[in-house]
Amino acid sequence: MAHSQWRLSPDRYFDPDPAQRRIARELYEAVRPLPIISPHGHVDPSLFADENGTFGTPAELLIIPDHYVFRMLYSQGIALESLGVPAGAGERDHRKIWQLFAENFYLFRGTPTGVWLAYVFDQVFGIEEKLTGATAPSIYDQLEAKLNSPEFRPRALFERFNIEVLCTTDFATDSLRYHQAIWDSGWQGDIRPTFRPDDVVHLLRPDWRQNVDKLSDLTGIEVNSYSALIRALEGRRAFFKELGAVASDSDGTSLATGELTPQEAEWIFQRALRGEADTQDAARFFGHMLMESARMSIEDGLVMQVHFGSYRNHNQPLFDRLGPDMGADIPFRAEFTRNLRPLLNKYGNDPRLTFVVFTLDASTYTRELAPLAGHYPALKLGPPWWFHDSINGMTRYFNQVMETTGLYNTVGFTDDTRAFPTISARHDLWRRMSANWLAGLVVRAVVDEEDAREMVAELAYGLAKRAYKFE
């Protein structure tokens, strides 16, 4: 009864200055109804394969699959197992998991997760009370009831969120059977795969060898040589394109690009097949495969994305015990001016290529990426990613990138999320922060309102639509 409530302000996240706020609200309202274009993310396509798909329990909806959530709880000494992480392990009583989450929900104060979840509770599920230990059981009941209703099935939310297109991320060895199933079902939701060949180009991944064999099976090409790998990858790209893919993506765990001779590439590949490749081999091979990826993109038209600079599974004991994706991927320092030069010198002047770079190292914004994207025709700068997908992260991005790279060398927003229920929240935040940034330019007379209206529509919709060729 006396529980605190969400009471989300319609002017939330806008600057308090009345003049800026008024303009921000106008700009935001103009783009709020636009459909969502989501060109990069990690939503599980199986959710949509069946019209009766479900998100499961509230814990399965919001806690167990979301490393943003459980890493914060873990940082405060809460065992992952007590949160039912990894999925299927540990605690099985989802009400207990929920209670633990709720009692520690104050940890998310001022964080983007807190912002997204406020939206999900208030705007998506119509929950009125703030989540605390006291309100946890009642909120669980409310969520559970809704999740069991048709209005909260994945396809229903997809439509309610007004998603025009959603791209998933899929390994080269993925059969894409869920995408096929969505297609076959006749449902109108536009869900597309993205080609992510990490499973077969990162030579030191523990399961690399099995993935290569899987690739052989899938393609009918015996991938026993570098040249066979290239043929197989080209084949898979063509298959992904048939199912709607518009882009590839890579996990840039090393930064250097550079072309090997075919012979060097072959030698490294053979060492890898024998289990003898070392770190340097893997980095050189990956740097070469980025060059190949650019070449293929020019040939088949797929947009080339790379997410650079995450040290995966930094916490070795946790990885050994529970596996990957335990919230322990940590950014490392990046350098692009020298590292991207081989690729940009060879392919960066070709306007047929769209090469979208994402960084976790914001110190590269003004120093490297904005100047590079403000020069090379092929290079575009991706939106603020991961830890930077936040109120301050977006503000930094607008203030540090736009003056130098120019708005039109950016590509709008990508939510990059596994947590489907937060997609609407994330795009809403981007649109609010875009409107607020532009309103700040208007009240400072850097741009006028006429220009700002065009720019906010580009940020919300146009840039992504054109960059990813959804036309």
Place this chain on the structure above:
Amino acid sequence: MAHSQWRLSPDRYFDPDPAQRRIARELYEAVRPLPIISPHGHVDPSLFADENGTFGTPAELLIIPDHYVFRMLYSQGIALESLGVPAGAGERDHRKIWQLFAENFYLFRGTPTGVWLAYVFDQVFGIEEKLTGATAPSIYDQLEAKLNSPEFRPRALFERFNIEVLCTTDFATDSLRYHQAIWDSGWQGDIRPTFRPDDVVHLLRPDWRQNVDKLSDLTGIEVNSYSALIRALEGRRAFFKELGAVASDSDGTSLATGELTPQEAEWIFQRALRGEADTQDAARFFGHMLMESARMSIEDGLVMQVHFGSYRNHNQPLFDRLGPDMGADIPFRAEFTRNLRPLLNKYGNDPRLTFVVFTLDASTYTRELAPLAGHYPALKLGPPWWFHDSINGMTRYFNQVMETTGLYNTVGFTDDTRAFPTISARHDLWRRMSANWLAGLVVRAVVDEEDAREMVAELAYGLAKRAYKFE
């Protein structure tokens, strides 16, 4: 008569937006009366050993011991000797020193030193006129008179500043006799030592060998081997704990952590004893001793602090002439993702450890430290340090750290000062900037006022109290 006055605004340092300012003032007023917890700093404990302790002359109070002050004057070509620096050298007429300082006081416009000194003059000493060449003599007279009165003795100011606990920083070879004297005097002021073993773990310090001998003398353990060093350090930690220590601290002049085998550690130690250790030896040994420090902290419960990234005594000719601490310690670029991994992998998952990291390289906030502290249970991120202990430094910290690391993986404020009279000024500034940050979140509806009130109390008092276990 017509001299300009300080006229410190009650709303100083708050955002000018009226709505934000009103909330900032409310939040600030709520925490203003809270006692000060000062878990890390460099105040000289001898000031408090005797109830008749004194701060000396105005020059001894504010200029001679404060490298923030004299480095700025030096940067404009003023000889340190003309400021009576180092203490006991150069100019002996403190009125002349004061006059020179006053004539150049405009150099501190817009600097944190300017902000702190305004507080000290106006709030601590009740001086009305701004300091200039013209007002210098009269202000000197006023300060001198006050410093000779009982109300401005160190113990009296300690009580007036409402300091609940003050931690000093003391070498492993310090006898702690002033801490003992404070204890023996029956005075109620809570002043505690902090264990800082730099004198015996940095193998290339010019006085390292003498310090090792001193450690032997103090402990009765002949420190002629690595294992003896470890035993001696453990003994000193126990002794420091007896006198109230809650934490250790290290000067992280190199960044890499990593465990040596006992044999490697012994070899390096023996090379050091023979005067043959090189830079790499020193860095590897220090990286190993950080591992040991974490192990000992888990065993004895001392919080482990490391202040990373200062290049000590950068100005060699000045060092050769006047010695260390001449305002020439300069930050260098830091990297934590790879460097801290060995330590964090071995001890970072242990919630018994509290490992507080301080950085001078703000580019590591979003990229490395906030994500690391937002994952590892043992790791906490220290407050903005040194050049970042400022209005903009705090603002950057709040904006760049909090979204990712979460408020509760930080530890409140440490003033880190040698200049006791500025302690109250520094905590006041932190509380004002905390209140202003949170008011900014409230007017943007990121958090509500209810949450903000709890958060500001955490920043001013709760986080430090819990992190350093003053309970």
Place this chain on the structure above:
Amino acid sequence: MAHSQWRLSPDRYFDPDPAQRRIARELYEAVRPLPIISPHGHVDPSLFADENGTFGTPAELLIIPDHYVFRMLYSQGIALESLGVPAGAGERDHRKIWQLFAENFYLFRGTPTGVWLAYVFDQVFGIEEKLTGATAPSIYDQLEAKLNSPEFRPRALFERFNIEVLCTTDFATDSLRYHQAIWDSGWQGDIRPTFRPDDVVHLLRPDWRQNVDKLSDLTGIEVNSYSALIRALEGRRAFFKELGAVASDSDGTSLATGELTPQEAEWIFQRALRGEADTQDAARFFGHMLMESARMSIEDGLVMQVHFGSYRNHNQPLFDRLGPDMGADIPFRAEFTRNLRPLLNKYGNDPRLTFVVFTLDASTYTRELAPLAGHYPALKLGPPWWFHDSINGMTRYFNQVMETTGLYNTVGFTDDTRAFPTISARHDLWRRMSANWLAGLVVRAVVDEEDAREMVAELAYGLAKRAYKFE
């Protein structure tokens, strides 16, 4: 008729808060009438050699010589040749170039180029309509008419812009004949050369050997040895001083400073003469020549400037096809704490030296340059340069530099431009942003209005005038 107009607000670029804006406007109005001091830039002195000099066509005025402009168009896939770049090549119909520029002028929304050009159109040329494809022909006509009138000749604009002194940048092998011609003409405009020995100290420049020969010719010293090079450079510096030079400048494409023995320097120089010098030779030689530059500056009083951290001609295929200065100079990561130490240790304590450092890596502001300039008497921190010469770049500079380095260890503003018509726009922006920054300090009670008035005059005029010794 219904075309959008510029309507430049008198309060443009100021914070929207009414209190801050009022103070910003007052501070700005106080410095607006001050003459311009332009101690560093790349304006072509030949423009002023003759009283009938002209800027040529609108395309020659604003597009063809301005790499800020054409790199943005190039980044969107527009061929440089279609813009008449490089000068004299490609498209010859300047109306066609202008039309293409105008149709893509929206690309400059929110960029500093957009800000400067708005000023140039509106304030300098009195153009009312915003530039679009539709208004392009009419605006071309208006500009052409004005450019043909006496009021818009270079000397007339120099006087209208109220330029007190303008320094150009000139290679060691430049004859300075245009400076001589300006001097001989009796015109009162104060235009001075700056000594930039890049042409003969960067050993790997393609034209290095010819430049050395040219230096021999100019000086009558046969530059066949390192010692002869030093003598020749000293001679040229003296010659530049005779024609008014107050400063030298270097392009710091490598960062390390350090002294070679005379023999090492000689060996490297001889290798270079034989065409055998490698990258490491070139970097070591440059690092040594910076030491020599400091020594010479102490002897002859020229201010020593270095612009560090640009990777020149990053786009190799474009360089191979069209040559240098095609908008493809990209910043790289800088490090100053270790790299500048040799120079600062040897010369940094000498107050006769003024060493002004410019950086493109803003992450070095708080970490390295502000602390270094806040300590060493000889070191001053240059203003925000190139990509940082912008609304946000200046704001970052004020917020990240000033607290630590102190206002009086900075040197005011340098426009660093080749685009003479934008000089007034750039200084105006600096004065506006200075006023806005200081107004922000006033409304936050960090400084009072009395101090702010002195500080804004320093930023607009006093600091540059004293640092570059225009007295």
